[in-house]
Amino acid sequence: MASQFIDIAVASGYAAVCLSLIVLVNPIAAREAAVGAASSSTLDSATLAYIERVGFPFFETSPDAALCASAIDASNSTVVFDLLLQGVPCDVAAPPHYSHYSSLTLTLPGRTVVVEAWLERQ
Amino acid sequence: MARAAIAATLTSVILLSVLVVADATVVTAQDNLAASSQLSRLEKRELLLEQSLAGSLSLDLLGQVQTALSSTPSECSSLQNSLRSVSAGSSSAGDDSGVAFLANATAGYYPESVGPMADNLTISGEVPGVLDLRETLSIREDGGGVVTLARRETHILNVPIHVDSALSLCVSTQGALGSALASSPCNATLDQAAFDATLPGLADQASAQGFALTAGWEPVGTCSASFWFRLVELGVSGATGSFDWTVIGSGTVG
Numbered sequence: 366m367a368s369q370f371i372d373i374a375v376a377s378g379y380a381a382v383c384l385s386l387i388v389l390v391n392p393i394a395a396r397e398a399a400v401g402a403a404s405s406s407t408l409d410s411a412t413l414a415y416i417e418r419v420g421f422p423f424f425e426t427s428p429d430a431a432l433c434a435s436a437i438d439a440s441n442s443t444v445v446f447d448l449l450l451q452g453v454p455c456d457v458a459a460p461p462h463y464s465h466y467s468s469l470t471l472t473l474p475g476r477t478v479v480v481e482a483w484l485e486r487q
Numbered sequence: 488m489a490r491a492a493i494a495a496t497l498t499s500v501i502l503l504s505v506l507v508v509a510d511a512t513v514v515t516a517q518d519n520l521a522a523s524s525q526l527s528r529l530e531k532r533e534l535l536l537e538q539s540l541a542g543s544l545s546l547d548l549l550g551q552v553q554t555a556l557s558s559t560p561s562e563c564s565s566l567q568n569s570l571r572s573v574s575a576g577s578s579s580a581g582d583d584s585g586v587a588f589l590a591n592a593t594a595g596y597y598p599e600s601v602g603p604m605a606d607n608l609t610i611s612g613e614v615p616g617v618l619d620l621r622e623t624l625s626i627r628e629d630g631g632g633v634v635t636l637a638r639r640e641t642h643i644l645n646v647p648i649h650v651d652s653a654l655s656l657c658v659s660t661q662g663a664l665g666s667a668l669a670s671s672p673c674n675a676t677l678d679q680a681a682f683d684a685t686l687p688g689l690a691d692q693a694s695a696q697g698f699a700l701t702a703g704w705e706p707v708g709t710c711s712a713s714f715w716f717r718l719v720e721l722g723v724s725g726a727t728g729s730f731d732w733t734v735i736g737s738g739t740v741g
Contacts, residue, residue, distance in 0.1 A: 369492060376496040383503035387510045395517035402524035405584075409531040413538060421542035422726045469535060472543055472579070474550035474727050 404465035529630035563657035563736035711741030
């Protein structure tokens with residue numbers, strides 16, 4: 366009887382330890398970190414492609430309306446761009462459901478442009 | 488009964504152990520994935536930063552040169568030398584999304600005789616006949632000691648002022664105005680007539696090359712005259728905006 370009691374106690378204790386380990390050391394946090402990093406990479410690649418496509422002088426010399434239009438043109442079903450021109454945003458609405466956000470500040474001689482990018486939640 | 492209980496306990500222990508080991512394996516794999524994703528993120532961010540720093544600093548250099556050119560007229564007599572002495576410098580340092588960066592850029596005159604140079608900056612590239620600058624750019628980025636990027640690049644930037652045209656207009660204007668005033672020494676009326684007859688043709692010639700020409704003269708003493716002229720290239724489309732470039736010349740006859 367006593368040995369059965371000890372057996373149950375040890376087994377229960379071991380099970381508790383194992384289940385605690387499984388709960389504590391779960392892979393979800395690492396997976397979310399990996400997804401977040403991948404999303405950042407996607408946004409940075411899209412931002413780089415956008416900047417290379419329009420060119421730096423465009424950001425320096427173009428009127429605000431043309432810059433805002435370029436952000437709209439560069440947006441697609443995956444990535445949405447907006448610009449902050451001297452702190453003032455274009456009228457591009459951030460997607461209501463986005464999974465990640467990234468920004469890049471371009472400090473140019475004549476103005477400061479912040480390129481904002483959102484990754485749409487798929 | 489007791490054996491069954493022991494067997495059940497052992498089975499549970501083994502199952503739980505397998506679960507723990509499987510969980511640890513998955514966690515390790517996910518950690519590795521997260522670590523490599525993080526490395527990839529840092530690499531992408533550093534590349535993006537490198538491009539944005541290269542562009543920003545290059546534009547800053549061009550802006551400095553354009554400001555200098557538009558604020559101070561160049562002299563025909565020393566045009567080549569003054570352009571050879573053009574220089575600019577810029578730097579930037581900071582931290583962006585976990586990447587510390589330090590960038591320096593300097594630019595100076597790039598003689599065309601060196602020959603064309605391949606370039607990957609969208610704002611650059613050698614253009615014959617205009618002011619080309621050689622930019623030395625160094626960028627160092629550190630993503631928390633995990634991913635570092637160090638680059639030293641040379642680019643050719645151009646300021647689209649038409650140096651060759653200005654030089655040839657300087658020579659032709661100087662020669663033509665000097666000849667006009669020298670044709671009738673000691674007679675201001677004839678000098679003025681010759682000057683007035685010569686100037687429109689020169690202005691047309693300058694205009695054809697994108698320059699506006701204005702000129703004047705005055706007698707010096709009895710049989711001498713001095714003249715001046717100003718060539719302005721209007722609305723030069725520089726990388727940081729439009730500006731006017733002025734070249735001035737003068738001479739004395741008699």
